[in-house]
């Protein structure tokens with residue numbers, strides 16, 4: 045039996061140097077690593093000066109009561125002032141903050157001066173509804189500008205927001221409203237999705253019939269689609285009636301650096317969702333710094349676009365707080381990538397001259413499936429940097445992204461982080477790092493991470509194990525809302541003194557970090573712990589495969605057997621020899637131990653709204669079990685299609 049916590053099977057030889065031009069003018073050079081290594085806390089104290097404080101902090105980290113940290117605790121600031129007003133005061137009121145692109149093709153350019161007026165009015169409106177500092181506000185909106193206004197208005201008055209994905213059900217919304225004890229819900233009649241209005245307000249009405257939601261006094265409703273909405277007199281208020289009549293000026297009040305900014309729920313594998321709590325000073329410092337460093341943002345000339353939903357942490361940190369704190373001009377898009385055609389995203393890049401694009405591997409692999417000719421039909425010459433987040437990006441998808449979207453000239457940065465970490469933790473720096481396809485590579489300056497084995501010992505280069513964060517960081521979660529014990533148990537008890545991220549990882553021969561998927565998904569095959577990521581990457585490196593998901597299914601001979609679900613690339617045909625060819629290909633790439641026992645071509649894979657593959661459900665299918673909880677699935681019909689494929693599944697020994 046192998047004692048390895050996680051096998052290291054894949055090697056990658058390709059390297060990409062930073063483009064000379066980018067490196068010559070990069071926001072961050074290798075000196076940042078040296079500065080942070082010399083004095084980590086002084087480094088972060090320096091980054092905190094990127095913000096405007098009403099009272100500059102003299103304290104940096106207080107770690108006297110681990111794992112409960114405070115950062116910059118005696119500083120006072122207003123987050124909305126930092127993201128909006130200070131740019132107007134600096135003379136950038138005419139700069140576009142947000143280029144909004146609606147799914148039906150409507151658009152709106154919002155300057156920083158307008159953003160200031162919108163946020164100010166919304167802040168007054170919330171105050172009129174009785175919201176005070178510390179009260180929680182639930183936000184359940186599509187990707188429209190009011191989502192950003194609402195979040196910043198909450199921040200402005202010190203009312204922590206809890207944004208709930210517009211795609212979540214009334215049940216999920218109710219659970220989150222109850223847990224956070226929200227006082228106000230901000231929603232809309234609906235949003236545009238795949239060419240049609242999709243209602244949101246009825247889900248709020250239903251959620252508010254559930255016990256425990258009685259504290260909700262008001263529902264503020266944005267009119268987006270114009271569809272019919274059920275109305276509760278005395279509780280429901282139209283945004284355009286209440287907000288639009290408020291004064292345009294609002295004086296932001298400073299709050300303590302540890303004042304709560306938001307709660308964001310992560311589903312977790314079991315039990316009730318965890319309310320991840322983030323506070324203000326440390327969070328804003330790290331998201332502003334990392335956005336500046338990793339995306340090399342030049343606010344005067346760049347057009348930045350993060351395709352995430354605001355209901356996901358990526359939307360919080362890299363649509364709202366990081367970019368706006370840095371005075372960026374950014375795109376906000378309401379709809380899906382294939383409405384009305386598969387090239388919609390590339391049309392948007394061309395229209396706005398997007399220079400920095402941040403998206404998820406799931407989207408990249410979907411574009412691979414649609415075919416190279418789709419992006420080739422647009423001028424993507426404005427792009428100068430591409431980012432990836434959310435899942436491991438398979439080397440082949442990384443290469444495709446660089447080549448077909450980035451014209452084989454722009455750097456790709458693979459950024460690892462979590463809702464819990466608040467900001468990016470492990471990522472190349474575009475002007476410094478020699479990039480390796482598929483690897484997030486190194487902790488950012490000021491961040492300490494490593495890979496450990498079952499006993500908590502750091503693994504040698506070339507070995508796999510568990511990702512652990514070894515020092516506190518400014519944008520770390522402060523606790524799980526209302527459940528300090530769960531915070532301790534979930535993150536800090538597996539390796540005492542260190543944060544356990546729940547991800548498998550390895551260090552390659554150079555010491556670079558590769559993320560290998562959630563530890564819950566690791567497969568045990570004949571005594572070897574094999575990561576889903578490596579087998580999936582090997583499958584995706586075959587020219588016929590766009591996307592793959594593998595799971596370990598109980599097997600009498602080998603403990604678990606590898607079962608792979610694959611999506612073919614545009615143009616590739618399902619043929620009788622394909623399954624054999626794929627098995628041989630994986631054996632060649634990773635060794636015979638990693639050869640899938642069964643391979644099933646499918647049309648879609650089950651994913652969460654943030655695009656992560658739900659392997660748990662595929663395991664249920666592979667083991668012929670009834671499906672578990674499907675409520676966080678984007679599209680539940682996907683599972684019916686997969687199950688319908690089963691009888692024809694090829695199975696070899």
Ligand code: 6R9
Nearest residue numbers: 433434435436458459460461462463547559
């Ligand atoms: C930002 C975000 C966190 C989990 C994380 C890991 C996976 C995110 C990744 C990545 C490999 C990357 N993950 N980025 N895995 N490489 N670059 O996604 O937050 O929704 O909380 O998910 O996502 O498994 O632990 P969240």
